[in-house]
Amino acid sequence: MSTINLGTRQLFLMKRENLSKKFNSFLENSDDASYVIQCAVAVLVRNSFTPSDFSNFEKDLIRDLFLTSDKVKSARKYCVYFRNYFSEDEWQTVVNRLFDSEEEFSQTTERTRLHIEKLLPILHSGGWEAPIKRSLVTVFKDETGKKHGWTLSNVDRKYSTQENCDLLAILSTLTIFEKNGVRRFAELVKNSFATIDIDYNSENEEEKIEVWTEQPKSAADKTEIHNPEEANLPRSSKDTHPAKHVDSVKEEKKLEAVNETAATSIPKNEKKRQRKRPEDHQKKLYAKNPFHKQEETKKLTQPKKKKKRKKKRK
Structure with a gap:
């Protein structure tokens, strides 16, 4: 080479x-x-x-x-x-x-x-004036089935979603793009045009897209891209976010559990406030409420009654 x-x-x-x-x-x-x-x-x-x-x-x-x-x-x-x-x-x-x-x-x-x-x-079309420059954001599978992203910058969206997918599917026929000996662009998964906001997403349920491959698929495989909910693609939320790794989902659940515990638990500063206050501070509080003061006085003045123990019968 x-x-x-x-x-x-x-x-x-x-x-x-x-x-x-x-x-x-x-x-x-x-x-x-x-x-x-x-x-x-x-x-x-x-x-x-x-x-x-x-x-x-x-x-x-x-x-x-x-x-x-x-x-x-x-x-x-x-x-x-x-x-x-x-x-x-x-x-x-x-x-x-x-x-x-x-x-x-x-x-x-x-x-x-x-x-x-x-x-x-x-x-074979020539050049043209683009009103807005976009980025074409894609996800492909390599020949081992592993997904990878690829972005083409400074592009324009002139054609239908199906035409865009058909054009990108041509890359899946090429064998020249490799990484560590593994052929990339083996299969188109999804694509979208983006400026600041997403222009469209090929996984939109309203737009039924058939992804062309050089070798015809079996009947069981043909529905993989048509409905993203039926595809075996893990997602954090349906249709709007890319797939997340299982480990990242577990980490999110752990983080949610920690946040819930933090929301229901008493902060350290609050715990200090709830500790027993000094006697002079207690008196000030009871002075505002005479009923509490009387109850507290009774508790302090009256001796504690000893509980009589029952003699065990022999």
């Missing part, structure tokens, strides 16, 4: 000119055409959300890789994302180079083609 880094930070944060240089430097050092093609797909996803113009990014480079490079075969299923980069004759050349037959091409790319058919105009 090349020493020139080309990961999420570069693909989603760098400006177009600098990112273009990074693409070419990476390819010169690594000659990993498959990796570059997947990076180009990630840039298409970025282009759909950002007002900056990343359309036709590295078009000549991508055309050259699909038309001439033999190392791009491992990324051949992604060729359909760049169909509009080629003329009819050139496209037929690409298909013939990468696939043994038209039937193999259809079978290999069928699900992807159906998924991106309506998304292609969005993926």
